[in-house]
Amino acid sequence: MSQKLQPVRGTHDLLPEDSRKFRFIIEQALSVAARYGYGEINTPIFEFSDVFHRTLGDTSDVVTKETYSFEDRGGEKLTLRPEFTASIARSFISNSLQDSLPLKFFYSGPAFRYERPQKGRQRQFHQIGAELLGVAEPLGDIETIALGAQILKVLGLGNDKVKLEINTLGDTESRNNYRDALVKYFRAHETELSEDSKTRLAKNPLRILDSKDEGDRNIIVNAPRMMDHLTPNASSYFSKVKEGLEDLGILYEHNERIVRGLDYYNHTVFEFTTELLGAQGTVLAGGRYDGLIEMMGGAPTAGIGWAAGIERLASLIDFTGKIKIPRPIAMIPLGCPAEKEALKSTQWLRNEGFTVDLGYKGNLGNRMKKANKANAVVAVIFGDAELEKQAVLLKDLDKGTQEEIALSNLISALAPYKDSH
Numbered sequence: 001m002s003q004k005l006q007p008v009r010g011t012h013d014l015l016p017e018d019s020r021k022f023r024f025i026i027e028q029a030l031s032v033a034a035r036y037g038y039g040e041i042n043t044p045i046f047e048f049s050d051v052f053h054r055t056l057g058d059t060s061d062v063v064t065k066e067t068y069s070f071e072d073r074g075g076e077k078l079t080l081r082p083e084f085t086a087s088i089a090r091s092f093i094s095n096s097l098q099d100s101l102p103l104k105f106f107y108s109g110p111a112f113r114y115e116r117p118q119k120g121r122q123r124q125f126h127q128i129g130a131e132l133l134g135v136a137e138p139l140g141d142i143e144t145i146a147l148g149a150q151i152l153k154v155l156g157l158g159n160d161k162v163k164l165e166i167n168t169l170g171d172t173e174s175r176n177n178y179r180d181a182l183v184k185y186f187r188a189h190e191t192e193l194s195e196d197s198k199t200r201l202a203k204n205p206l207r208i209l210d211s212k213d214e215g216d217r218n219i220i221v222n223a224p225r226m227m228d229h230l231t232p233n234a235s236s237y238f239s240k241v242k243e244g245l246e247d248l249g250i251l252y253e254h255n256e257r258i259v260r261g262l263d264y265y266n267h268t269v270f271e272f273t274t275e276l277l278g279a280q281g282t283v284l285a286g287g288r289y290d291g292l293i294e295m296m297g298g299a300p301t302a303g304i305g306w307a308a309g310i311e312r313l314a315s316l317i318d319f320t321g322k323i324k325i326p327r328p329i330a331m332i333p334l335g336c337p338a339e340k341e342a343l344k345s346t347q348w349l350r351n352e353g354f355t356v357d358l359g360y361k362g363n364l365g366n367r368m369k370k371a372n373k374a375n376a377v378v379a380v381i382f383g384d385a386e387l388e389k390q391a392v393l394l395k396d397l398d399k400g401t402q403e404e405i406a407l408s409n410l411i412s413a414l415a416p417y418k419d420s421h
C-alpha cells in the first residue's frame, strides 16, 4: 500500500496535546455546572433512528442530510447521535424520571454529522452541553444562559471574544400566527426563493429565515417579524428573560434572525457567537424545547438547554499557562545492576504519587538530553560507585546543582520536587 492510511474524512485524532485541551474544557465546564447543581449524564453514542427522526423531524437538515444511519446485524435501524438533546429526552423517558423533576444534566462527548468538512466543521465533533428539565419559568432560561456565559468566561471567553444573541419563538399560538404570516409573505415571493427555501416553505417556513442564500436574504429582510405576532403571554415571558439577564449584568443583543426550525422549540433561543472563527462563528447554541418530551411519547415536560462545540471552543481559547503538565523525575541508571535498582525505585516513587520518567537506554549524555527534553525537574543518577554505598546522585536540572543522597532518603529528598509543573 503506497498511500498513507488516513482517518475518515471529517474525523481527527486527538493526540495528547489536543486531548489535554479537550479535557481541560470539559473539566472546567463540568465544575462550573456542578455549582449550578448539574449532574453528569452519559447516554449511548447511538440510538434507534426513530429517537432522532421523530424528534428532530423529517424536515430538519440534520436529519434529512446529516445523520449517520445504518442497520445493524440484527436489522435494527440505528443512528449515531448528531446531538445530545434527543438522547437525553429518551433517557428521561426510559428511566421514568418524571417524579424527580427538576433535573439538571451536563454532558460531553462526540457527535456525528455528515456535513461538508471545513474549518470548524467536522463529521465527528465534540460537544459539551447542559439540559434543564421540568422548569417552565423564565428563571430557567436565565439560569441556563448564565451557566453558558460563566463557563465561557472561566475558559477565558468573555465579552471581548463572544457575544450573546437571543430571540424568542413565542408560544404555540404566537408561532402559528407567525407561521401563517410568513407563509403568506413568502408565497408572494415564491418564484424568487432558492430551491431549498421552496421546500422549506411547504414543510417548515420558519427555517427560511435561517437561509444563507443571498437571494433569500434579500427577501427575508422585509419578511413579517415574530415580535409583531407574539401573544401578550409570550411577550411578557421574553421581557422577564431579558430583565433577568440585565439584573445579572449579562450583555445580550436581540437578534430576530435566530430561529430553530423544529416544532418543539418555543420561547427563548440563544447563541454565543464570535467573529474570530470566520463563517463557523457559533460556539454555543441553545433554546427552550417544552414540546420535545411529549412529542417523544413522555408526559409533557418543560426543557431548556444548550450545546457548545469543543473544537470551536478550543480554537478560541488561549491555553497559555492554563494546562499544568507535571514535570517528571528522570531516573538515569548507568550500567546493569543500576538498572534493577532504578526500576525498583521508580516503582516505589510512582506508588508514592511521584511522576517518574524511566529512561530506557543510552549513555549519561544521551539520557540527560532526553531528561531535559521531557522537561524533567530533577535527575536521579544511579552510578556504580554510588550504588556500592547505597547512594545516588540527585541533580537539580533547573539550578544545575548536584548532591549525593542515601537511597533510603530518596523519597524525602525528592519531596520538594513532587508537584512541579
Ligand code: ATP
Binding pocket: 083, 113, 115, 120, 121, 122, 123, 124, 125, 126, 127, 280, 281, 282, 283, 284, 285, 286, 307, 308, 309, 310, 311, 312
Ligand atoms: P451551524 O449553524 O454551525 O451548523 P448548528 O446550528 O448545526 O450549527 P447546533 O446543532 O446548535 O449547531 O450545535 C451546537 C454547537 O455545536 C454549534 O454551535 C457548534 O459549536 C457545534 N457544532 C455543530 N455542528 C458541528 C460540526 N459539524 N463540527 C464542529 N462543531 C459543530
Ligand code: MG
Binding pocket: none
Ligand atoms: Mg449545522
